Amino acid sequence: MIPTLQVFLIVSAALFSAGLLAALSRRHAIFILIGIEMMLAAANLNFIAFWRFNPQSQPPTGVMIAIFSIAIAAAEAAVGLALVIAEF
Helix, strand or coil: CCCCHHHHHHHHHHHHHHHHHHHHHCCCHHHHHHHHHHHHHHHHHHHHHHHHCCCCCCCCHHHHHHHHHHHHHHHHHHHHHHHHHHHC
């Protein structure tokens, strides 16, 4: 089976929903950060899927946005974990 855009969107929606559930249902800061990271991963999957299935995709803009988002997420995780460690 060749994956289509719909398959990627369904997987991304499931990943985003799981991240939202993890972020909203837990009260511990680590689980909230993990949920936010899952939601960012779902957004990155959407960026790459829309870039991949665009009939006129020139440069890999979706990949560049996803890599930039991963760098921002890493910085966010580092700051969040530093705050959690400083609190406890």
